[in-house]
Amino acid sequence: MSPTNCKYRCASNQNLPVLGVITIPTSTAKGEKPKQERFVVTRLPLNLIGRESCKSLGLSLDQLLFDNVHKIFQNIKPDTALQNSCKQLCSEFPDLFKQELGTLKDFELEIRFKPDAQPVFHKPRPVPIAVQEDLDAALQAGINRGIWEPTQFNPYGTPVVPIKKKSSQGQASIRVCGDYSVTRLQDNGLRCRLEKCSFAQPYVEYLGHYLSKDGVGKGPKADAISQMPAPKNVSSLRSFLDQVQFYGKFLPKLSTTLEPLYHLTKKDIPWGAPEQAAFQQIKDLLSADTVLAHFNPALEVGISCDASECLQHRWPKNIPATTKPFYALRDSLSLADGCLFYGHRVVIPSALQPQVLQILHLGHFGMQRMKQLARTAVYWPRIDTDIEDIARHCAACNKHQRLPPKQPSHPWVTPEKPWSRVHIDHAINFRGHNWLVMVDAFSKYPCIHLMTSITTKATTRKLDGDFAHFGYPHAIVTDNATCFSSAEFHTWCEQRGIEHLHGAPYHLETNGAAERLVQTFKQSLKKSTLPPADALQEFLMHYRRTPLASGSSPSELLNGRQIRTAIDIIVPAQISTQPRDVTTSCSSLSKDSPCFALAYKGGRKDRWRPAVVTAVLGHKLFDVRVLPDGPIWRRHADQLRKRHTRHQPK
Incomplete structure (x- = not known):
């Protein structure tokens, strides 16, 4: 079989997918054996021979059409067993098929109005004379069955729109639709119109689909979509895309196929060859006989999802708390070799962050050097805080720390009188x-x-x-x-x-x-x-x-007087009784505050000892107890450092 570019359409103007062309030998009544081309198509239950092929084989179309055709009739034998089963089913549930109106059991409906709701009344619309008689009959039938009650005056009014529906008796009726078995309907007090029911049909049309024993197939709307002309503007294109989505479950890789057409919804995009190919491919997919089979619990169950190559990559509207720190950096994030990068820095996952912190602190450098080193290679949210935390709690760093900066001097308060x-x-x-x-x-x-x-x-x-x-x-x-x-x-x-x-x-x-x-x-x-x-x-x-x-x-x-010396030039001055304006600064240490106390004995190896403040003697003077059970030392704030304790999570 060879490929071909020929296209075929059936009587309904629907495309027939052509698989290819083959060359076969033939023989005629005259003994001739010409070779003819035959096109292989799908969706045809029998073989067709065209007029040209008939002429080449010496066949007369008039003779075939008139001489051999005597009568056309539908040769369908009624299934007596099936009809008997349907009659037996109806006889087993007589209440279900009564002509009277059913009442839903164990159900109450409450219609609530807004407190400030105002009645709305619309004048009746003119009714065509052709349907006036049928409308009056339908209204009277509803009154007789207890559906409506006639009133002379009512603050609410809605115009009637008469719609003719199919009925076996030619009268207006109410269509009853349900997806439940007859026992479920009867148990709930509902009724069915027997003349509106169909039993043992090969297929039924429901919500734009064909339901049969084989599964769910595309309905007649698919043929209408496949016959649509190419869109001329964005409005008609959007209409076509919306209708195609209705049968999206029958079309594999729909997103990938429609991607060129979605691109056309933007401004100033011309219709080209890729768009025309996508449009024609969608119509060919709609013309294919695709049926979704019914669920069979005996078979292996698998999950089928849209494996289209055209996806939408974006940040979610509701960002999780764990992802929020990266949202502000989204324009600087990239993925390379399976690693997430923030600029040139690798984003370290939380499980590896403690190990990276230990590597950054190998030289026991201070916070600033650790931060500068981290900024050349690694990143994660709150990395600066983690670096400060490990630097503060390093035992070796605390043991050999330099003296803290000198505290701001706190001068003694000037006495109010001499010799105090x-x-x-x-x-x-x-x-x-x-x-x-x-x-x-x-x-x-x-x-x-x-x-x-x-x-x-x-x-x-x-x-x-x-x-x-x-x-x-x-x-x-x-x-x-x-x-x-x-x-x-x-x-x-x-x-x-x-x-x-x-x-x-x-x-x-x-x-x-x-x-x-x-x-x-x-x-x-x-x-x-x-x-x-x-x-x-x-x-x-x-x-x-x-x-x-x-x-x-x-x-x-x-x-209160000057003493006499060799210098006899005296310039007396008024004694200032106002205390000098001296800026003071109190230490932040308080009783029971953890600290490091400077030791002056024992060498520089144990220069700082962990201690706890036991008494605050002044602005800068404290009594501290050396831990765990050491002596009490008196130290100035310049001889103390804060000691940060690590809080264990609850």
Whole structure:
């Protein structure tokens, strides 16, 4: 069989699919044996010979049509057994086929109106004279059967549209359609018109389809679609596409076939050869005898879906929560070699993210270096947060962390009157001597003593001498030296009603006033050529006399007068009683806060120890307990770091 481009149409103008052409030998009554071409088509139950073939074989069409045809009749023998079965079925259910109106059992219908609904009344329409008699008969039949009730006045009115329906008796009737068995109909109180029922038919037409014992086939509408001319505009094209979709289940790969036609619905797209080929292919598919078989539970069940190559790839309207982070990046996502990329970075699935984080943290770099490294190769939503989390909770990084940034200084509040709070410190082994340094917080008035011993007893003896001149202060501030932290010094303060304040060990800034005076004193003595005792007296004389930033000297602020020195030029200034405007900043640590405390013993290996704040002693001063059951240390905020604890999910 050879391919051919010939096309055939049947009497209904429907295309006949041509499979090919074959050449066969023939013989005539005269003994001739010519070879003729025969076209092989589908959908024909018998062979056809055309007029040209008849002439070539010496056959007379008149003789074939008139001499041999005597009578045309339908030779169909009635199936007596089938007719008897139908009659028996009707006799078994007499109530089902009664002429009276049926009532649906166990069912209530409630029609609800809106509270603000208004009645609608339409005038009756003129009825054609040809159907007036049939309409009156149909209305009267409905009244007799209890379907309608006549009323003289009614706020609601709808015009009647008489539609003639098929009836075996030629009268208007109501068609009853149902998909249930006769027992189901009878049990629910419904009725059927026997003259409207058909039994044992080879096929029936239902909803535009043919239903038969073989399955579901295309209805007569398919022939009408296959005869449609080519669309001339977008409107007719859309109409054709909508009608084709009605029989879409019979057309394999419909989306792929219709893709060129869907492309035509856009603006300024010309009709070309691909569109014409798709249009003709659809019509050929509609002309094919495709039947969907009935479901057979005895056969193997398979799932058949549209395997068309033309699909729609887009983001869903309702995006799942797991996909939302990628929606904003949709224009930068791509797929290569089975891997999802965000730009040049590979998108890591959640199962592999912990391993990638460990790789990023191999060098124990900080957060910024880890982020810069990740931005060259990998990505996932919230990757920066995950990097910060692993960097904060790394035990090795926390153990060897540098000192935290210095906390903003929180100056001592300036006392309201002199000699209320004094700061005390020792200058050890300076120019071969030990010195006791004391300064008033209000006036900055200095008192310095040359010490032969720095014991508690020797220190308190010098302090008693100064207090004999100026009185007992309300509070004294010292560091944690042995002479100041002893019980003897604590008792000495209690006996004199003095509050003893001291800061964290190794944090010199807490006692900054005394430390600053020690530095100034040392610088002055280094530059002096006098003996230490004489240089001390010279320093105290000029320091007490020199005006401060307020314009008043320490001596004037403490004693209310200036002392006389070699400089006799005095410019008195008004004492400022307003506290200085100092910006303060409180630490964010509170009681029971986890932290790391700086250890000054044990080497740099264990420099930071995990601890918990046990008491808040001031803006920057805390008591912390070393974990798990270690001692209590006093530390300044500069000697502490926050410790982040990992919360376990519930």
